[in-house]
Amino acid sequence: MKHYHYIFTGAGLSALMTVYEMVLSGKFKDKSILLIDEDTKKSNDRTWCFWDDKALFNDLASTKWQAAWFKNESFERRLNLHPYQYKMVNGLDFYKRVFDLISKEENITFLNQKVLDFQELGHHCVVKTESESFTCNQIFNSIFNPNLVDNQSKYPFLHQHFIGWFIKSKEPVFTADCATFMDFSVEQRGNTRFMYVLPTSETEALLEYTLFSKDLLPKEEYESEIQLYIEKLGITAYEIVEKEQGNIPMTCYPFWKNNSKNILNIGAAGGWTKASTGYTFKNTVKNSKALTAFLLKENDLTKFHKIDKFWFYDLLLLDILDRKNHLGSTIFSAMFRKGNPAVIFQFLDEETSFTEDLQVIWRCPKRLFIKALIGRIFR
Known part of the structure; x- marks a missing residue:
């Protein structure tokens, strides 16, 4: 079996961001790194949005907004975001940035396979895929295991689940420089439900029907609500350019208790998602920077996590x-x-x-x- 210093089981945002920070630091060139994921990361499968008052990924952001609407059934408020900007990064753009960088690093390998199992065996770890096995010093796992949260009752487990349509409309109904952060004027139906609108021009926008709730909906219900909202905007003719959907875990379950000296859960699997909002990008940037710095000083991964007031x-x-x-x-x-x-x-x-x-x-x-x-x- 081939041996690596670090293996990342799953190559989603958290893994790619951490490896990206490792490369930028210039201090891990002597460490062999393997990323394993069943997805090739060659499609625009998601978008990430975040607010920022610095220059974080400015050149990668496809759109930026200086203002945002907040709405419910009784009032609406246009929020001046200064000194922040609200930014959108397309998944494919981020993947390309990271893979272009790591392709130049001889110590980093990406393997397009599905991880079946991983475990710690004394002083080393083993990772098994559908066709191979590898050993390593340490594992960084981002494969979310819902059973850990489902099989307990102390910590609530909700989902931020959504379907989004990127549309081009006949009518110029959108305000290009102002996103809709949350529009609660949609029927709540006993849940927390809102529409999220990210315009890229007066006639183009991503509209996402989003819930914070325990149970998912049939696909048709999300899409019918998007259609109703489009009609409410006064749009009579439009084209669906692209669709996306997602399900982000919202929980304060202490994932870090499942870490060991040589296995660290990261991303959603490690509680890196902001539990109250489902936002992931900015938290992942912070955690990946912190993890990169930690690895230069510490070897016991159980010492990485720290709980705080938030x-x-x-x-x-x-x-x-x-x-x-x-x-x-x-x-x-x-x-x-x-x-x-x-x-x-x-x-x-x-x-x-x-x-x-x-x-x-x-x-x-x-x-x-x-x-x-x-x-x-x-x-």
Whole structure:
């Protein structure tokens, strides 16, 4: 069996971003690295969006917005995002950037196979695919195992699930420089449901029908809601250019407890997704940078994770949505109705002080969170 220093089981965002940071650091050229994934990463299978007040992936962002709408059934507010921009990165553009970079590195190999199993055996690890086996010093696993979360009740497990259509319309109905961050004016039907709109011109936009809930919907229900929304915008004729769909786990389950000295769970499998919003890109950038720096100093992967106050804030919100899923619109509307957008986005990026935390938290329905806090203490 061929031996590597590091094997990444799964080559999604977290794995590719971590290897990307390793290459940029210039300090891992003496380490053999294997990435294994059953997908070739040669299709535009997703888009990532994030808000940023620096120049993060500026050259890779296909679109940037300076403002965003927040809407519900009773009010709408145009949010000035300054000093932030809301950015969109296409999956294929990101894959190409990373693979162009690692193709020049002789110590990095990508294998297009499906991982069947991996385990730690004393001082080394073994990874098995459909046709081969490999050994390595350490494994970074990004293959999500839903059974870990399904088979427990202490931590809520919701899904951010969606279907999106990128359309070209006959009528110029979109505001090109303003995204729709959340539009809760759609029927809630006992859940947290909203429309997400990312315009790239006056006649082109990505529209995603999104839910934070326990259960997925039939494909037809997502698409019928998108059709209704398109009609509500006043569009009479349009072309569907592309479709996408996704399901992002939303949970504060302590994935890090499944780490070992030589196996680290990363990405959604390691709790890198922002549990309260489902955002992944910015959190993955932060975690991959932190992991790269960690590997230069430490060898015990159980020491990598650190819990913080934001994990607990997310847990309280998920406790509420787990019991009363229809209250998502109420909570987010209270936050955005009069709150400072820059502070809210800084809070969601987990970069606020405790005083700034309170500016956001106190706008939310206090009774709900106090009840959730008491329930969590005695859970």
